[in-house]
Amino acid sequence: MKERTKLLLIIMIFLACYYVPWDHNVVRQSGLEAFMMLREYARQHVLTCLIPAFFIAGAISVFVSQASVLKYFGARAKKILAYSVASVSGSILAVCSCTVLPLFAGIYTRGAGIGPATAFLYSGPAINVLAITLTAKVLGWQMGLARAVGAVFFALVTGLLMALIFRKDDAARTAGQTYVPDDDAGQRTLLQDGLYLLAMVLILVFAAFARPASDATGLWPMIFAYKWYITTTFLIILAFMLKAWFTKDECVNWVDSTWGFMKQIFPLLIGGVLIAGFMLGRPGHPALIPEHYVQSLLGGNSLWANLFASVAGAPMYFATLTEIPILQGLIGSGMGRGPALALLLAGPALSLPNMLVIGSVMGVRKTVTFCIIIVIMSTIAGLIYGSFAG
Numbered sequence: 001m002k003e004r005t006k007l008l009l010i011i012m013i014f015l016a017c018y019y020v021p022w023d024h025n026v027v028r029q030s031g032l033e034a035f036m037m038l039r040e041y042a043r044q045h046v047l048t049c050l051i052p053a054f055f056i057a058g059a060i061s062v063f064v065s066q067a068s069v070l071k072y073f074g075a076r077a078k079k080i081l082a083y084s085v086a087s088v089s090g091s092i093l094a095v096c097s098c099t100v101l102p103l104f105a106g107i108y109t110r111g112a113g114i115g116p117a118t119a120f121l122y123s124g125p126a127i128n129v130l131a132i133t134l135t136a137k138v139l140g141w142q143m144g145l146a147r148a149v150g151a152v153f154f155a156l157v158t159g160l161l162m163a164l165i166f167r168k169d170d171a172a173r174t175a176g177q178t179y180v181p182d183d184d185a186g187q188r189t190l191l192q193d194g195l196y197l198l199a200m201v202l203i204l205v206f207a208a209f210a211r212p213a214s215d216a217t218g219l220w221p222m223i224f225a226y227k228w229y230i231t232t233t234f235l236i237i238l239a240f241m242l243k244a245w246f247t248k249d250e251c252v253n254w255v256d257s258t259w260g261f262m263k264q265i266f267p268l269l270i271g272g273v274l275i276a277g278f279m280l281g282r283p284g285h286p287a288l289i290p291e292h293y294v295q296s297l298l299g300g301n302s303l304w305a306n307l308f309a310s311v312a313g314a315p316m317y318f319a320t321l322t323e324i325p326i327l328q329g330l331i332g333s334g335m336g337r338g339p340a341l342a343l344l345l346a347g348p349a350l351s352l353p354n355m356l357v358i359g360s361v362m363g364v365r366k367t368v369t370f371c372i373i374i375v376i377m378s379t380i381a382g383l384i385y386g387s388f389a390g
Contacts, residue, residue, distance in 0.1 A: 030278045030287040037277030038270065045208075050102070052204040054265075057106035058258030059200060062250070063193060073112035073120075086119035087155035088127065100124030101269075101357045102261045108361060114170050115163025118370055119155045121358065125348045126151040131324070135344070137216070138324050142389065143337070147344050150381050154345060158373050165369060192245050199238045206231045265357050272353025280316055298330065301338040301386030303379070309339035310378040313347030314371060315355070323348050338386020346378035 021027050073082050100121060108117040127148065136144025163170065209227045212220040223230070242251060281287030297308050327340050350371060359367040 026288065030281065033281040033285055033287040034274045034277035036285070037282050038273050040282065041273050048207040049204070050266075050269075052200060052207060053100070053102045054258050054262050055254075056197070056200045056204065057102035057261045058254050058256075059197060060103070060106035061110060061257045061261075062253050063196070073107055073116040077113065077116070079115075082113065082116040083119055083156055083159055086116040086159060087123050087152055089120050089123050101265055101354065101361075104358070105261060105265065105361045113163060114166050114362070114366065115159040117159075117362075118162045119159030121370075122158050122349050122374065123151065123155040126155065126345070131348070133220075135324055138328055139331070139340070143341065143344070146341055146381075146385050150341065150345050150385075151349075154349075154374070154377055154381075157377065158370065161373055162366070162370060166366060169366075188245055192241075196238070196241050196245065199234050199241060203231055203234045203238065206234065264360065268356040268360060269353045272351065272356045276316060276352045298335040298339045298343075301336045301383065303383065305336055305339045306342045306379045306382035306386065307375075309335075309342040309382060310346040310375040313343040313378075314350040314375060315352040316347055336386055337389035338382040338384075340382075341385045342378040342382030345381055346374055350374055 022031065072085060103124065104117060104121045107120065108114075112120075132144055132148045132151075135147050206223070206227050209224055211224055246254075277287065279288050281289075297312075298305050323344060327335070327343060330343075331337070331340055355367060355371060358370070
């Protein structure tokens with residue numbers, strides 16, 4: 001962090017402490033909500049979602065050769081393969097908009113093209129099977145289908161538009177990059193590296209596996225009941241892999257890389273969650289912006305209602321699956337089906353913490369463009385869906 005930025009941050013904190021009327025009941029409640037949201041975030045998501053994601057990002061940075069990343073996700077990679085893999089990657093990762101950040105940072109800083117990287121960034125929290133299934137269960141199969149189709153389409157279009165808009169920047173990033181394997185690439189086979197990464201992905205998936213609905217039957221409740229046994233099994237398998245396939249220096253480099261991502265991302269996440277909690281609060285708990293104001297603006301299927309749903313959903317933080325009960329309550333209070341889909345497509349993929357972090361990874365200009373694309377497409381999708389759903 002530059003010294004000027006540190007000074008600006010100190011000044012902003014001082015002004016907030018000096019001028020914000022903390023003795024006002026609404027402001028005091030908003031401050032409490034900010035820290036209640038941070039506590040909820042720390043209890044429910046840090047250990048089970050973020051920490052495994054940071055270790056995966058560190059592993060990608062250290063053990064996945066630059067040649068491999070550039071082959072499948074680079075700016076000059078085969079577009080059909082790159083965008084196909086990136087746009088459906090979320091189907092195996094039940095992650096939120098914040099948990100996907102270290103994974104995105106890992107592949108982008110390793111040389112992935114801006115198009116496939118942002119397609120992956122959107123798809124991670126938007127397309128996971130659990131969220132699509134629960135959406136169909138709670139909000140109807142039409143909404144579930146619209147969310148699934150819209151999310152895959154959005155990932156593809158967003159990636160292609162970002163690649164088109166920033167094609168010169170991508171060309172500059174790839175200039176001088178080497179396309180030969182790293183010197184130590186022969187120590188393990190491709191299968192071994194793949195199994196190692198797969199073990200960590202499965203640890204993330206099962207550790208973050210959310211409690212299914214109380215009336216759910218079949219596979220999901222059974223997986224949830226045994227999630228920690230499954231997670232522990234994969235942790236033991238991962239330990240054996242590290243012992244058998246990796247040197248001590250490699251493990252140290254892995255931990256150092258993981259710590260680097262945590263230092264970069266974690267402070268921004270904490271600040272973003274606090275701000276989002278202060279402004280919007282948690283579901284059912286009012287903060288600075290009262291919930292009934294938001295609900296009153298989301299009825300019907302007008303352009304304004306859909307645009308407002310997309311814009312309002314963008315800064316809000318949605319942990320995986322929490323958007324569904326929130327929308328269930330909003331729809332019950334008169335929210336239109338079109339704005340509901342717009343919020344579903346914009347909200348889980350974006351959040352204030354998300355914007356802060358991706359801004360530090362790929363720059364403010366690219367981040368603003370990414371957010372504008374998501375908001376515009378979500379608005380259009382909401383209008384189209386609302387005209388059919390009625």
